[in-house]
Amino acid sequence: MKMTKHLREVKPETLREDVFRLIDRDWMLVTAGTTKKWNTMTASWGALGTLWSRPVAFAFVRPTRHTFRFMEAATRFTLSFFPVERYRKALQYCGSHSGRDVDKAKETGLSPFAPAPGAVSFTQARLILVCRKLYTTDIDPKRFLDPGIDRLYPKKDYHRVYVGEVTRCMMRAK
Secondary structure, X not given: OOOOOOEEEEOHHHOXXXXXXXXXXXXXXXXXXXXXXXXXXXXXXXXEEEEOOEEEEEEEEOOOOHHHXXXXXXXXXXXXXXXXXXXXXXXXXXXXXOOOOOOHHHHHOOOEEOOOOOOOEEOOOXXXXXXXXXXXXXXXXXXOOOHHHHHHOOOOOXXXXXXXXXXXXXXXXX
């Protein structure tokens, strides 16, 4: 398993991150596949916590996204967080261009690597969560308790929710 020099492994429960800022304002890349064939997308929706007595991450992917088929085929996915101001343009690019049409690594300068077997992340990330899929479910609009939520889905392309056990947590070495 390739490990880059700039990353050190830490226990997920030792993270001292503001997860609201981390996900909503800083954004993350949700990535699935192998270093030979993968796709990534920018996300600002997600969650981190504990479920079934395990550290978990929740990722939300619409079935219309190219990343969806990679998430479906993979047993693992990663959530990668970057020094936000330095990589904001790369994150914007990965969220606004489809991997069906472009090579996101080539266009952004991000360098993919395997932080664990069957997982892909990027050497520039400051925090990487490697997740093993535990559960999936589809958002059911009939279950919305706030009718305003449905307005976020004008195309009716409701997300699939992926719950992944965080099996590896790596941070940029200081």
